[in-house]
Amino acid sequence: MTLHSQAIKQQGQIFLIALAFFTRIPIPADTPYSADLLNKANRYFALVGLVIGLASAASFWLAHLVLPGSVAVIIAMATSLLLTGAFHEDGLADVFDGFGGGWQPEQKLEIMKDSRLGTYGAAALFVVLAIKWSSLTALAELSPTLAASALFCLHGLSRAVAASLIFSYPYVRLDEQSKVKPLANEQSQQDLWVLIITSFFILLFLPLPMALSLTAALLLVRYACGRWFSQQLGGYTGDCLGACQQLAEITGYLIILVMVAQQ
Numbered sequence: 001m002t003l004h005s006q007a008i009k010q011q012g013q014i015f016l017i018a019l020a021f022f023t024r025i026p027i028p029a030d031t032p033y034s035a036d037l038l039n040k041a042n043r044y045f046a047l048v049g050l051v052i053g054l055a056s057a058a059s060f061w062l063a064h065l066v067l068p069g070s071v072a073v074i075i076a077m078a079t080s081l082l083l084t085g086a087f088h089e090d091g092l093a094d095v096f097d098g099f100g101g102g103w104q105p106e107q108k109l110e111i112m113k114d115s116r117l118g119t120y121g122a123a124a125l126f127v128v129l130a131i132k133w134s135s136l137t138a139l140a141e142l143s144p145t146l147a148a149s150a151l152f153c154l155h156g157l158s159r160a161v162a163a164s165l166i167f168s169y170p171y172v173r174l175d176e177q178s179k180v181k182p183l184a185n186e187q188s189q190q191d192l193w194v195l196i197i198t199s200f201f202i203l204l205f206l207p208l209p210m211a212l213s214l215t216a217a218l219l220l221v222r223y224a225c226g227r228w229f230s231q232q233l234g235g236y237t238g239d240c241l242g243a244c245q246q247l248a249e250i251t252g253y254l255i256i257l258v259m260v261a262q263q
Contacts, residue, residue: 013037018044022159023052023083039186043194046160050202053155056080057148060140069140069147073133076151088162091242092128093121098232098239105172105233112239128246135253142260150256153202157214158248160199161222162241167192169226170235210259217255221248 016027018041060076067075081089094112100120102108111118117125140147166187203211225244229236 014041015044015047017041018048019051022048022087024085025051025083040191042163042166042187043191044198045163046156046195046198046202049156049159050152050198052080052083053152055083056155057151060151061144061148064140064144069144070133070137073136073140073147076136077129077132080155088242088245089125089129091239092246093117093125094239095121095243096124097121108232109172109237112237128250131250132253135250135257139253139257139260142257146256146260149205150253153205154249154252156202157199157218157252158245160195160202161218161248162245163187164192164195164222165226165229165236165241165244169230172233172235172237206256210256213255213259214252217251218248221251 013031014037016031017033017037019025020027020031021038021041022045056076056079059079060072063072063075097114097118097120098108098110098112101111101118136147136150139150164187167189171186203215206214221244225240225247226236229240229244233240
């Protein structure tokens, strides 16, 4: 096997690790794993989002052929939840429980480790899912094709936004203290550039004005989340990345809806 072939094979294995980390999609049992490979896998988080987005968009489109848009959106949302095991939604709920119920960073982290769902987390989860459903339903009524495109694109773009926080902020929770799987907590410039380039190609699926507006809005979400997490904890945790992904995703749906409604 040539060095080029080996490099391609290794990148494929790294992508499979990212797929296994973020989804319940099975991968070959002989796929090598290490903490170093998991760190490198963060470069493909947006690509994994595209896999989830494609499945979600396809389920929406097929359901929309025989069912009302509101029901098709529910089916699309359920598809992504089943594929990810509500991985990011769990992070969102933990962040709001911890930030809402704790005073000091240590208290917030302790609450975030608790597997029970609190009032703040339940409220945040309800609001985010409601915004997701209502915005996509309204978008489906205006343009089913664009609703499917939004599902496909935002699942990828939102994960790129969340994963890019790894490059800019420190990781504040040790793996052994966490109730979740180990987390990619280091990001090289090369990893970041892969995320950026992947995002660029995702944006090509959208009209230019919409792509530019989304870019500006998602960069603002990234900045706001980074500041928020730093103020609350001094950095980020895996739960924080999940919360950022969810907030970026619904922001994207709202931006697309506003732009379509104004046409």
